[in-house]
Amino acid sequence: MDFSSSSQYVVSQELATAVNAAVTLEKPLLLKGEPGTGKTRLAEELANALDTELLQWSIKSTTKAQQGLYEYDAVSRLRDSQLGSEKVHEISNYIRPGKLWQAFTAEKRPVLLIDEIDKADVEFPNDLLHELDQMAFHVYETGEQIKAEQRPIVLITSNNEKALPDAFLRRCFFHYIQFPDSDTLKAIVDVHFPDLHRDLLDTALALFFELRDVPGLKKKPSTSELLDWLRLLLVEDIDANELRKSREQGGLLPLSGALLKHEQDVERLAEYARIQRR
Template identity: 70%
Template sequence: MAFKGTEKYIASRELQLAVNAAITLEKPLLIKGEPGTGKTMLAEELAKSLDANLIQWHIKSTTKAQQGLYEYDAVSRLRDSQLGDEKVHDIGNYIVKGKLWQAFEAEKRTILLIDEIDKADIEFPNDLLLELDKMEFFVYETQQLVKAKQRPIVIITSNNEKELPDAFLRRCFFHYIQFPDADEMRQIVDVHFPDIKKVLLNQALQSFFDLREVPGLRKKPSTSELLDWLKLLVAEDIPAEALQNKDGKQSIPPLYGALLKNEQDIHLFEKLVFMARR
């Protein structure tokens, strides 16, 4: 079954091709793009589209590749041995399965999401090369070879915070999610707010894209932040007139705290608006 997006996820033609190509090639799909462009949601909606289980591995700065395979709980085994527990004689009782192991042992094909891989140490991707390529790994404590029963569809996301190793990139199918243009954004908004007033939406999109064009912003507002802002505008019944620029000059939109997420960007925007009014 080819992925074509879902009712809740508008996938561009290029993204659809990338997903289906990665599935055909049986390679991990590496997705990059601005935060808030739907990288994580892609895996969630792909799982729904293919009626597959989703296993999510959210990466932190302290995450090690070994944790995705398994961990040996030596502390619990030592404690149980001191208490005279019989289960200490089977070391398998102290092997904690990681996300890759869970995906490999699944009887039904799964979607494995490795989310924000660029948060981890630079060696993290290299430490998973063999496992993602061969779809197997060895458990030394139990002398067990774990092989994937059904090759999972692997989605890997990155916010581009650091470069990934070339050897890792060669094993992936890559796609960069371009930020939606105005027409694509309307389709996305229509999924979440089908009854929003067109006049309000038009003015909100104009203000949103104008804000993204402000030079010097540390963090441009994303799709998810636009949706939050629209939800507030609808909830507070803000009229479209409140978003319009006065006398053709830039103005500060209401509830802009949903769009700008740090004080530097807020001060910069307020300063530019003040200068534009002079």
């Protein structure tokens, strides 16, 4: 396998190498990095590159590992029994396959994305260890064994909200997505806005990196927020001169709500501007 950048998606050489290594080793690829650095988008592009299905399991604080395997709908079975339905005699009618089951039984090797695993409770990763190792699990209600015909390509993302268990980490190939440098960001922007004026791009990127360097920000603006900001600048027809003028005046950047997501960061930026002027 040789996953790399395309005309629609820019990926660093380090990240491409990590994807190829995880596929070769047949291990889950654990991706960490700032929110908005394209972890979820990577799974979409990988599935597109392989012309295969993407199965996305979005993890919440209430998600249990069992839900990825299957769920037994006992309530529906009870209701059907009260109504005298013939369905109740076949328990498999009430088994709902989860994302792992779907991935294991897919006709073509799919990409399985377990998105934001750190949102679940601390036991969640350990509860998946056996299934991810053996690529198989037992359905207790029916007695059947579900075993993968071919190992799905598994991507797991984390925003580092919780530490993951060592036993889980040992079974993954790990990659931390570094924030893109200026040249890589320009390449990413070119994919989304190929006709963007160079002066506006250079000025916007300089101000964007300057904003990220402000000490004490609760949340630094990310790549996705930069793209949103540039889209708004184009819609509002704000040029490079207007951006530079707003910077010289020491106020907030135009449409800064696309970049700053916390009131503390707005206050911190205003304080930082006052310090600089003094």
